[in-house]
């Protein structure tokens with residue numbers, strides 16, 4: 352809290368949060384309405400990435416199916432709205448409950464495997480959800496479904512207003528960041544981090560590591576389901592494409608890019624990812640090639656991601 | 672099984688493929704003793720400890736702890752009965768601080784860890800016992816350092832602090848001084864000596880000076896079989912033991928064992 356100990360990492364974190372908080376004002380100044388769309392997407396995906404980081408970064412459970420929860424959350428808005436049920440609290444409740452049940456059921460199976468098997472089986476379960484929604488002709492199947500009306504909360508929270516929607520998402524991100532911060536520093540979080548470091552040791556200390564990992568897996572899925580409900584509201588559209596395995600892969604990239612196992616890293620990762628995507632796609636037709644190379648370089652060399660680069664800098668300046 | 676046995680091993684048998692690593696082992700561990708298990712490389716000492724800790728399941732036979740059958744109890748439940756172990760190859764959490772490693776051990780003992788909100792690093796009910804364990808092994812000054820970069824000797828001390836922090840009834844130590852320098856292993860012997868009487872310890876050890884300094888009783892294991900269990904003097908003069916294993920090594924052991932400056936290290940076994 353005290354100013355003299357503000358590190359580069361802390362500085363960037365504060366700067367980022369202030370910038371995000373002021374996006375609507377910036378839009379008003381510049382008249383660039385597109386900016387708020389980008390920022391809303393960024394903030395929603397940041398919630399998803401922070402939740403993935405809880406299992407991937409702190410628990411080294413490399414789930415390649417995390418986008419399934421984005422899809423589940425979005426359909427939990429889209430399907431009720433299709434039946435003219437507009438209650439937003441209900442949407443969010445369904446999104447989180449279904450995500451939790453899905454995480455529990457699949458986690459019971461996935462967490463018995465490790466390494467590449469874990470990656471493959473999480474991906475397989477996510478693809479199962481993908482194909483389930485593809486086969487549901489009623490809800491548009493492959494083509495998806497337009498969400499005609501956004502979730503309704505109260506007269507004061509009208510999501511049809513882009514600024515309100517943005518602030519709801521931004522406030523949600525802050526809450527989720529705080530929640531994850533508490534979790535990773537709690538006794539439970541210590542067990543998760545210890546298990547990442549040495550599972551056999553944790554068991555011989557007396558921890559039923561499987562159960563702790565399962566609970567962590569369920570928490571992460573539930574948070575991401577919530578992000579999915581926001582995403583459905585934001586895009587006004589649901590389709591199985593939202594939970595495609597390439598989406599899960601992107602989420603992993605974002606976390607690794609920003610810094611797996613650091614609280615704020617995933618937010619940085621998502622921001623840089625989206626900005627680069629925007630910038631490069633406007634610049635050149637074959638931007639995906641450059642972007643692909645960039646991603647490979649990140650995976651190869653970003654040991655600890657942007658976050659470790661920031662904190663490494665600050666440590667050095669401390670020494671001098 | 673004798674009345675005062677804390678741990679009884681009855682006809683324990685375990686083979687890997689065709690090779691029997693534990694052959695019909697029966698052994699009683701008396702409450703409060705330091706019971707050394709010695710034997711040449713590959714004798715099955717670690718295999719036996721792993722079965723007691725629950726990491727390996729025996730093919731047949733039984734393990735009784737305080738009269739209860741724990742043969743098939745999962746590894747993670749045994750610490751709650753008061754059984755703690757150290758590993759022959761150091762097993763700590765390298766990417767955490769020294770203190771955090773021990774905090775986890777205290778936490779394991781404190782009951783469930785389904786607490787998601789309060790900061791565990793600020794919790795005096797965890798930090799105080801953890802610091803006490805670190806002082807016991809002489810690592811209190813390194814508490815805030817990351818565990819990874821510490822020396823091998825310090826890793827072994829940390830491993831011991833984690834064992835002690837669970838406040839165990841029975842301690843399984845697999846070569847606690849393996850690969851340690853003279854100074855560190857002397858300190859480790861002193862730490863163990865201080866525990867004598869208050870804890871029951873099963874000590875797997877290659878260094879004969881350490882064994883004869885600490886042990887109340889010694890079991891000799893050769894090719895998975897117990898060939899003798901007796902007090903140190905009887906082991907020293909047992910002809911079968913001399914023939915099978917100890918031979919000349921024993922002649923160098925002083926009969927009044929303890930002098931620390933006479934300690935010589937045999938090469939670490941892995």
Ligand SMILES: Nc1ncnc2c1ncn2[C@@H]1O[C@H](COP(=O)(O)OP(=O)(O)OP(=O)(O)O)[C@@H](O)[C@H]1O
Pocket residue numbers: 687690692710711712713714715716717718719759940941
């Ligand atoms: N997981 C395993 N799979 C197959 N064989 C094993 C396994 N663990 C041990 N063994 C074999 O069992 C025998 C006993 O091994 P163990 O490690 O218990 O010996 P040890 O007495 O601890 O030896 P050391 O003094 O070298 O530590 C050896 O022949 C070893 O090769």
Ligand SMILES: [Mg+2]
Pocket residue numbers: 716717718759845
């Ligand atoms: Mg061994």
